[in-house]
Amino acid sequence: MDSLERTFCSRCSKYVGKHHREIVEPGEIAGRPVCEQCYEAEILRIAEDEMAAVALASCSYCGKKALGRVSTFDMIIGGPGDQFACDSCQQEYHRFLLEYLDAMNAELLELDRATQLEAVRQIYDETEAHMQQWVRQRDN
Ligand SMILES: [Zn+2]
Ligand SMILES: [Zn+2]
Numbered sequence: 001m002d003s004l005e006r007t008f009c010s011r012c013s014k015y016v017g018k019h020h021r022e023i024v025e026p027g028e029i030a031g032r033p034v035c036e037q038c039y040e041a042e043i044l045r046i047a048e049d050e051m052a053a054v055a056l057a058s059c060s061y062c063g064k065k066a067l068g069r070v071s072t073f074d075m076i077i078g079g080p081g082d083q084f085a086c087d088s089c090q091q092e093y094h095r096f097l098l099e100y101l102d103a104m105n106a107e108l109l110e111l112d113r114a115t116q117l118e119a120v121r122q123i124y125d126e127t128e129a130h131m132q133q134w135v136r137q138r139d140n
Helices: 036-056 087-110 113-138
Strands: 021-023 032-034
Touching (some): 087 113
16 A cells, blocks of 8 residues: 655654654654654764763662663553663662563463553562662662
């Protein structure tokens, strides 16, 4: 099926055609069409923004300098979104999460969507609780 729909770059309004690039801004779900030039510029800008945000952030768990985001759940439950972690906390966070998910994987797949979401929320809460406790132990 050939559509006559014309797509224009959302930045410079240049005609980009059907096979355009798309930019997804942090916090947005749907992408916006952009031309090749604007795509390059946007990717760079988003990467720089992210680096600047991480450089300014401190770890959400222990307050040390952040290394990156831990945002596994944000997409699923629309969580706080701005959780940063230092190297050490990031490793523990992922270790705990993987172990937890491994243990309940089969079980989780049997559940319906609403119950799954509830379960994910619970994992989120327990991961947060675990991290607080773990940091207290590590730093003592
Ligand atoms: Zn453009
Ligand atoms: Zn930390």
